[in-house]
Every structure is written in structure tokens, then in C-alpha cells.
Amino acid sequence: MDIYVAIIVQGLPVMLGKVVKYRYFRLEMNILIRYPAEKALQALGVYYIFTTQKAGERFQYQTFPATNLCLSIYRENEVLKKVSQTQNNCVVKPGGKVQSRLWGFHKQSFDVVVEGQMDQVCIIFQAGGLRKFTRIPYAELMDEGDVLDAMFGQKGNILVEQLYATGAVAGRQLLLDQFLPDALSENNRQQHLDHFLVQLQHHSSHSRVVAMAAAGNKDGSTLYRQFKQYVGQSPKEYLKVVRFRKALQALQQKKYASLTDLAYDLGYYDQSHFIRDFSLFSNYSPGLIHKIIAVVQEKLILIPAGKNA
Numbered sequence: 001m002d003i004y005v006a007i008i009v010q011g012l013p014v015m016l017g018k019v020v021k022y023r024y025f026r027l028e029m030n031i032l033i034r035y036p037a038e039k040a041l042q043a044l045g046v047y048y049i050f051t052t053q054k055a056g057e058r059f060q061y062q063t064f065p066a067t068n069l070c071l072s073i074y075r076e077n078e079v080l081k082k083v084s085q086t087q088n089n090c091v092v093k094p095g096g097k098v099q100s101r102l103w104g105f106h107k108q109s110f111d112v113v114v115e116g117q118m119d120q121v122c123i124i125f126q127a128g129g130l131r132k133f134t135r136i137p138y139a140e141l142m143d144e145g146d147v148l149d150a151m152f153g154q155k156g157n158i159l160v161e162q163l164y165a166t167g168a169v170a171g172r173q174l175l176l177d178q179f180l181p182d183a184l185s186e187n188n189r190q191q192h193l194d195h196f197l198v199q200l201q202h203h204s205s206h207s208r209v210v211a212m213a214a215a216g217n218k219d220g221s222t223l224y225r226q227f228k229q230y231v232g233q234s235p236k237e238y239l240k241v242v243r244f245r246k247a248l249q250a251l252q253q254k255k256y257a258s259l260t261d262l263a264y265d266l267g268y269y270d271q272s273h274f275i276r277d278f279s280l281f282s283n284y285s286p287g288l289i290h291k292i293i294a295v296v297q298e299k300l301i302l303i304p305a306g307k308n309a
Contacts (some may be wrong), residue, residue, distance in 0.1 A: 003230075004139065004144055011184070011298075012072060012089035014040070015177065018192045022188045028226060029051065029052070029057070029059040030051065030052045030173055031049060031050070031051050031282065031300070032049070032050040032051075032169055033047065033048070033049055033050075034045045034047065034048045034050070034169065034266060034301070035048075035105045036048070036176070036177050036180070036229075037177050038180070038181050040184060041177065041180055041181060044126065044129050044132060045125075046123065046125060046126070046129065046177060046180065047124050047200065048121070048123060048124070048125065048172075048173060049070075049120075049121075049124065049300075050120070050121055050122075050169050051118065051119075051120040051122065052118065052119050052120070053114055053116070053118045053201055054117060054219045055094065055115060055116050055117040055118060056066075057104050057116065057212075058113070058114065058115075059066065059305075060112065060114070060118070060304075060305035061111075061112055061302045061303060061304050061305060062110065062112070062299070063109065063110050063112065063247065063302045063303075064109055064110050064244070064245075064282050064301060065105060065106045065108070065109075065241050065244060065245075065281050066105075066112070066128075066241065066304075067105070067126070067127040067238060067241050067242060067245065068124050068125060068126050068127060068129075068131050069102060069103070069104050069105075069124070069125045069129070069138075070102070070103040070104075070121065070122050070124055070125075070126075071100060071101075071102055071103075071124075071125065071130075071147055071148070071161065072100065072101050072102075072103060072120055072121070072122045073098070073099075073120065073121040073122070073123075073148065074092065074096075074098065074099050074100070074101070074118065074119075074120055075098055075118075075119040075120070075164050076094070076095065076096060076097065076098065076117075076119075077092050077093060077094060077095070077096050077099070077118055077120075078092070078093045078094075078095050078259070079090075079091075079092055079096075079097040079099065079101055080093070080244065081101075081211040087110070087295045088106055088108050088109065088110050088111065089110065089111040089113070090103075090110070090111070090112050091112075091113045091115065092112070092113070092114045092115065092116075092180040094116040094117050095115060096099060098160055098164065099146055100146055100147045100148040100149070100156075100160070101131075101144075101145070101147060102141045102142055102144065104138065104142055104232050105232050105233050105237070105241065106279070107281075108281065108283070109239075109281070109282055109283050113265040115173070119164070119173060121163055121176075122181070124175065127231050127238065128196055128197050128230050128231045130230070131182050132184055132232040133151060133152075133180070134151045135148075135186060136150060136151060136226075137230070138229060138230060138232035139229075139232070142232075145209045148160060151183075151256075155179075155183075155274070159175065159176075159179050161188045162175050163175055163176075163197070173304075174188070178221070180246070184213075196223065196227070198234075200238060200239055200242060214296060220238050221229045223235070227264055239251065240277065240281075241281075242247070243266050243267065243277075244277065244278060244281045245281075246266060247262065247266055247274070247278055247286065248282070248293075248301060249288070249289045250262055250265075251286055251289055251292055252289075252293060252301065256257065259271050259275070259286055259287070261275070262286075263275075264280050280290065
């Protein structure tokens with residue numbers, strides 16, 4: 001299954017089968033989402049995003065906190081990242097060498113500008129999924145300028161060469177489908193953490209974290225340390241993001257009777273707390289967000305530049 005998207009920065013989406021277009025000054029970014037054929041990868045929720053942009057074009061967008069991780073491979077780009085209490089953005093420019101970066105959790109919206117030519121291959125891992133392939137802690141990988149090299153050494157470098165030796169998406173997907181299952185490590189699997197992640201997906205109350213940890217025969221401090229090391233957030237932070245993404249999806253699909261009902265369904269005490277938390281994550285109110293977001297399936301939710309006015 002795959003979804004092809006041509007995004008032309010700004011404007012209203014026009015559904016054309018599997019194609020969504022946003023018109024603006026003839027600028028275009030092409031995004032192709034594909035899912036692995038390998039069952040081992042399907043079970044982990046892994047999928048791929050192939051993105052290209054032509055020289056002389058510019059695409060700017062804003063995305064939101066999520067629970068997954070994105071391992072991005074850039075063919076020949078300079079990637080400038082600014083993350084602080086007041087800034088959370090990234091600028092991708094032409095030039096530079098092949099590199100790979102890990103994009104992880106954010107506590108606020110993330111602004112991205114792509115200037116000029118770009119050929120990007122992304123591997124999306126669900127929460128905690130990266131540890132199936134490496135023992136390197138999340139925090140260390142976030143600071144790496146070449147994540148594939150850090151995780152897989154020379155094999156990762158060979159993979160990059162092979163990926164960019166072919167321009168065909170089908171060929172690139174096949175390479176990833178062959179490489180990733182072989183890179184899975186049985187030693188890196190922790191079933192108690194997997195079970196805990198599943199439980200958290202179905203609960204919105206942080207008060208149950210300790211109880212669930214005890215049920216899994218893990219004390220709170222041990223689980224907290226392992227969660228932080230392999231997932232990149234504390235259980236409490238993770239729960240907040242899970243709840244935010246559920247709210248975002250409900251708003252986009254209009255699956256709620258009122259904001260008050262939605263707030264209660266998500267475990268908030270009242271509507272005001274829901275609006276406050278939602279605005280902290282997105283910079284927008286729940287009542288406005290569904291009017292300005294662009295959605296590619298439920299995998300990609302973003303705001304193209306010019307839609308946030």
C-alpha cells in the first residue's frame with residue numbers, strides 16, 4: 001500500500017485519488033509514503049517516507065509533537081537545527097554531504113523550511129521501536145550527525161550508497177526491506193517495556209503509571225529509567241503526547257459532539273484544561289486547528305506556510 005502526495009505549499013487540498021495538492025506559485029514537494037512488505041517490520045509499525053524537492057523551490061511547514069521517531073537520510077543537504085526554550089525549527093539547504101539525522105519528540109510545534117533541492121529518505125519508528133535495532137541511548141543518537149553510521153557502522157554507509165545509486169522508490173524500498181530485518185537484534189528486545197507502551201496507549205491518566213509498572217513486576221524507578229533511555233520521554237510526557245495526538249485526530253475527523261465531551265473523553269477534568277494543554281503543544285486552539293491543517297492519511301498532519309493566518 002502506498003500514498004503519493006504532491007504538496008504545492010499553500011492553499012486548499014484537492015483530492016485526486018491518491019494525490020493531494022496544495023497550490024502556490026508552482027512550488028512542489030513530492031512525498032511518497034510506503035509500508036514495508038516484511039512482516040517483521042510491519043509488526044513494529046515501521047514505514048517509509050520518500051521526499052523530493054526540485055532546485056529553486058521552497059517549502060515551509062509546521063508539524064506537531066508525536067510519539068514516533070524519524071530517521072532521515074539526506075542526499076546532499078546542509079541541515080541546520082535550532083532547539084531551545086524559545087526556538088524549535090530546522091532549515092534544510094542544498095549542499096553538503098550525505099548525512100542522517102534522528103528527529104524525535106518535541107514539546108511544542110516544529111517549524112521546517114526546505115530551501116532548494118532535496119532528496120530525503122525517512123524511516124519512521126514507533127515509540128521505543130528504535131531500540132530493536134541498537135543499544136545506543138536515544139539522547140546520544142539525537143546528537144549524532146550520522147545516525148546510520150553510529151547504529152550500523154560500515155553496513156549503514158553501504159546502505160546509503162545503495163539507496164542513492166537508484167532513483168526508483170521501489171528499489172529503495174526493497175533495499176530497506178532487506179536491510180532492516182537483518183539489523184534487528186534479539187538482545188535489544190524488552191517485552192515488559194513493549195507491554196507498558198501498549199498499556200499507555202489505552203490510558204490517559206498518569207496516576208496509573210506506578211500501578212501498571214507494579215503489575216509488570218518492574219519498580220517505578222527502573223521503568224522510568226528504561227523508558228527515558230529507549231523512548232526518549234518520561235511516561236508522563238509520553239502520555240501527554242498520546243492524548244494530544246488523539247485530540248488532534250478527533251478534531252481533524254470531527255469525531256466529537258463538543259469540545260467539552262472531547263475533553264472528558266480524553267481524561268481532562270474540564271474543557272479549559274484541555275484547551276490549555278492543546279494550545280501548548282500546537283500553538284493553536286482546538287477550535288481553529290481543524291481549519292488549517294493538511295492531512296495525508298493520518299500519518300502526516302501539518303500546516304503548510306500561509307495556512308496559519
